Amino acid sequence: MQTDELRINDALRAKETLIFSANCSIAYNGRAQSYLGFGDRLIMIKQDGTLLVHTPFGASPVNYMKGGATHRLKNVGGHLVITSRSSAQKEFMEITIRRIHFIESLTLLDQEKLLLAGTEKDMSDMIFENPSLISPGFRPLSREEHTKFGFIDVFGYDRDGDLVVVECKRDKADFAAVSQLERYVHRIKKAKGLSKVQGVIAAPTISANAETMLREKGYAFKRVEPPRFLEQYGKSQSRLGDF
Amino acid sequence: MQTDELRINDALRAKETLIFSANCSIAYNGRAQSYLGFGDRLIMIKQDGTLLVHTPFGASPVNYMKGGATHRLKNVGGHLVITSRSSAQKEFMEITIRRIHFIESLTLLDQEKLLLAGTEKDMSDMIFENPSLISPGFRPLSREEHTKFGFIDVFGYDRDGDLVVVECKRDKADFAAVSQLERYVHRIKKAKGLSKVQGVIAAPTISANAETMLREKGYAFKRVEPPRFLEQYGKSQSRLGDF
DNA sequence: GGGGAGAGATGCCGC
DNA sequence: GCGGCATTTCTCCCC
Numbered sequence: 249m250q251t252d253e254l255r256i257n258d259a260l261r262a263k264e265t266l267i268f269s270a271n272c273s274i275a276y277n278g279r280a281q282s283y284l285g286f287g288d289r290l291i292m293i294k295q296d297g298t299l300l301v302h303t304p305f306g307a308s309p310v311n312y313m314k315g316g317a318t319h320r321l322k323n324v325g326g327h328l329v330i331t332s333r334s335s336a337q338k339e340f341m342e343i344t345i346r347r348i349h350f351i352e353s354l355t356l357l358d359q360e361k362l363l364l365a366g367t368e369k370d371m372s373d374m375i376f377e378n379p380s381l382i383s384p385g386f387r388p389l390s391r392e393e394h395t396k397f398g399f400i401d402v403f404g405y406d407r408d409g410d411l412v413v414v415e416c417k418r419d420k421a422d423f424a425a426v427s428q429l430e431r432y433v434h435r436i437k438k439a440k441g442l443s444k445v446q447g448v449i450a451a452p453t454i455s456a457n458a459e460t461m462l463r464e465k466g467y468a469f470k471r472v473e474p475p476r477f478l479e480q481y482g483k484s485q486s487r488l489g490d491f
Numbered sequence: 492m493q494t495d496e497l498r499i500n501d502a503l504r505a506k507e508t509l510i511f512s513a514n515c516s517i518a519y520n521g522r523a524q525s526y527l528g529f530g531d532r533l534i535m536i537k538q539d540g541t542l543l544v545h546t547p548f549g550a551s552p553v554n555y556m557k558g559g560a561t562h563r564l565k566n567v568g569g570h571l572v573i574t575s576r577s578s579a580q581k582e583f584m585e586i587t588i589r590r591i592h593f594i595e596s597l598t599l600l601d602q603e604k605l606l607l608a609g610t611e612k613d614m615s616d617m618i619f620e621n622p623s624l625i626s627p628g629f630r631p632l633s634r635e636e637h638t639k640f641g642f643i644d645v646f647g648y649d650r651d652g653d654l655v656v657v658e659c660k661r662d663k664a665d666f667a668a669v670s671q672l673e674r675y676v677h678r679i680k681k682a683k684g685l686s687k688v689q690g691v692i693a694a695p696t697i698s699a700n701a702e703t704m705l706r707e708k709g710y711a712f713k714r715v716e717p718p719r720f721l722e723q724y725g726k727s728q729s730r731l732g733d734f
Numbered sequence: 735g736g737g738g739a740g741a742g743a744t745g746c747c748g749c
Numbered sequence: 750g751c752g753g754c755a756t757t758t759c760t761c762c763c764c
Contacts, residue, residue, distance in 0.1 A: 280607060280717070281608045281609055282607045282608070288599035288601050295548065296549070304539070304600075305558065307541050309550075350595045352593045362525055362554070364523060365523060365524045367523065430670075
């Protein structure tokens with residue numbers, strides 16, 4: 249126990265990455281409030297102050313504190329208790345520990361950034377380069393435009409000279425996508441004083457209900473798959489260098 | 492090295508929770524594609540097959556596989572390589588390991604469920620119990636109603652007998668909240684053949700732009716804080732038992 | 735720091 | 750399974 253206490257304190261002081269497993273209970277108060285009774289969990293405190301509590305199942309942490317939090321270890325009547333505070337968001341967490349299964353700590357060095365392909369931005373780039381994916385004669389003017397009209401994926405003129413707003417979704421488009429498109433179309437109409445602006449959702453699929461709503465409002469759906477730059481990877485691992 | 496290989500293989504076979512730190516690179520192909528160059532990371536494989544890769548900074552994993560994935564360890568020319576597959580989503584991940592810093596594995600027992608207060612549902616319950624939070628004379632009919640019209644937080648009649656749709660947000664309301672409210676109001680109007688249905692956003696705050704859009708569409712904003720059942724907790728830790 | 739929107743979002747619940 | 754939506758969403762980017 250004494251050793252555990254020293255080990256955790258040393259890691260926190262040195263701002264190492266600390267990972268341990270413990271039977272513990274957790275109370276949180278901040279943006280919401282939560283309590284979790286005693287059970288075995290993995291707890292990770294990163295070098296930036298991020299704290300994650302993971303149960304043995306599921307992808308998401310059951311409790312967490314964002315980076316910048318400060319952590320303190322106390323010994324309360326023989327039990328170790330970790331308190332974490334984030335002044336930024338007025339958050340507070342308390343981990344009451346019954347038993348520790350293991351403790352590890354070390355400093356991790358990682359300078360790399362994730363390369364990611366197949367995002368919505370990759371879709372809008374692809375459409376900009378291949379406008380016929382939307383319609384014959386489509387002439388894009390801009391992509392990923394952050395203007396006062398909003399953040400519009402692709403925006404241009406169709407064959408008839410009408411303005412077209414294209415909203416891309418990398419997955420199935422839903423009600424929210426239709427609402428978003430409508431919001432952009434209305435803003436463009438108002439800003440440019442136009443009565444006729446086309447709206448297109450470009451996505452691999454669209455839910456039936458969303459498509460009904462889309463048609464009712466006079467917009468169109470165009471099936472477009474997000475580009476898969478590494479399609480060949482699964483077949484040939486030697487192509488990793490292509491990235 | 493031989494020991495590391497055995498240790499990881501034993502843990503995977505036994506479906507223990509496995510956590511190790513390694514200098515590694517990561518390739519992913521599935522819903523998208525990604526590549527991450529060599530760096531020090533924490534890797535966690537849970538009892539349900541969830542795999543998480545964490546860098547030393549940030550709350551979110553840089554790479555992951557959802558529960559149900561299967562993991563295999565290979566020795567490729569002296570380097571350990573973990574391959575993970577999820578047949579459900581046709582996903583594939585490959586972790587190439589240069590050096591392992593530590594390995595731990597164990598079986599975690601956790602039966603507890605998180606108790607959480609201060610959610611949007613708590614807000615709609617509170618409004619249902621205290622209708623005057625919306626307006627004097629408001630009479631709620633239902634809460635959290637999952638109908639074919641959609642998922643409506645609170646819905647009832649105002650003092651004048653008009654139908655009212657209330658959309659709650661636990662944080663600042665934004666454009667999306669206004670669009671959502673509008674969608675519900677339109678659907679109710681259509682379904683009931685009404686020309687006049689009120690719409691209210693109940694939230695602690697609303698962004699200035701969203702409020703402008705809200706007013707333009709004839710809806711109202713009502714300031715409501717999500718209920719904080721554990722308000723007292725931060726002041727008096729002895730009250731933990733109240734939960 | 736706020737606003738706006740994407741995410742390999744995840745997770746929950748209802749049909 | 751899909752659909753619809755909340756999330757202590759997190760993260761990024763722009764103003």
